[in-house]
Amino acid sequence: MSNIHPSENSYVMDPESAMEMARLLDLDIIVNKQMGALFPADIDLGRVHDVLDIACGPGGWAMEVAFEHPDKHVVGIDISRAMLEYATAQAKVQDLQNVEFRFMDATSKLQFPEASFDLINARFIVGFMWKEAWPELIKECMRILRPGGIVRFTDTDRGFSPTNSAALEKFNIFASKAFVRTGRSFCEEENANHFGLTPMLGALLAEAGCENIREIPHMLNYSAGEPAHFALAHNCEVGIALLAPFFKKTGVASQEEHEQLYQQMLREIRRDDFRGIWYFMSAYGEKPL
Incomplete structure (x- = not known):
């Protein structure tokens, strides 16, 4: 697979940022809890020995798997040196000898090599994937999967939306515009307030030759007073702060516009009457035997 847009850093945030690392660690905890299990409930874990986590970030999911399943060998890959160094150090501290982390784009x-893994996992990679990179990545996953192996993508179409925060919804439109302008969105309407990704995941898996494809929706209520409110609202605040350079670069919002709207969002998301739902989805399928 040749590089897509090789002259650009494809991640919309700074992949070496300490703030982004902390945000991803928190997000792993939130998502693991919401999904209820590290693996799909309907697969035979007895057939899963080698696991790959694509865009592993600071290694949260990979290390959870390594800890709970010492019989499995886990590999995490990422393009952030800082996150890989952190993940490697944490695995050493926890004496997790069945997990390793590698630099890879x-x-x-x-x-x-072909047929290296029994299960491939990727979560929330929409932030660095161009539209045309998706089928190429899935083809690569199929190449390195063993027959009968599972490939699973968990992702979202939008930021932490819908909500009753006018400022947060405006930021979601900014993200949609920026994704369209940089070739990341499957929806060509800049004001659509979504990326059009989740309806495509099952079709992309099928086009690559996957069988027995399943789609599992997830919904997280982070309204004021709900258990997830503080963690997800804080994650949202950090993420949108880190998106300021991306919004400026794509021409959707100046630094001044971002800052003014950001302060409004902070007030709205912290009100007692704030209401917000976050939707995401897992789609997974099997390589034919």
Whole structure:
């Protein structure tokens, strides 16, 4: 798989940012709890021995798997040196000898031989994937999967929306515009307030030859007073702060516009009457035997 847009850093945030690392660690905890299990409930874990986590970030999911399943070998890949160093250090501190982390770009050919893994996992990679990179990545996943292996993508179409925060919804439109302008969105309408990704995941898996495809929706209520409110609202605040350079670069909002709207969002998201729902989805399928 040749590089897509090789002259650009494809991640919409700074992948070496300490703030982004902390945000991803928190998000892993939130998502793991919401999904209820590290693996799909309907697969035979006895057939899963080698696991790959694409865009592993600071290694939250990969280390959870390694800890709960010491019989499995887990590999995490990412393009952030800082996150890989953190993940490697944490695995050493926890004496997790069945997990390793490697530098690798998911928008390029994956440096693994054919039939290397029984399960491939990728979560929330929409932030660095161009539209045309998706089918290429899934083809690579199919190449390095063993027959009968599982490939699973968990992702979202939008930021932490819908909500009753006018400012947060405006930021979601900014993100939609920026994704369209940089070739990341499957929806070509800039004001659509979504990326059009989740309706495509099952079709993309099918086009790559996956069988027995399943789609599992997830919904997280982070309204004021709900258990997830503080954690997800804080995650949202950090993420939108880190998006300021991306919005400026794509021409959807100046630094001044971002800051003014950001302060409004902070007031609205922290009110007692704030209401917000976050939707995401898992789609997974099997490589034919």
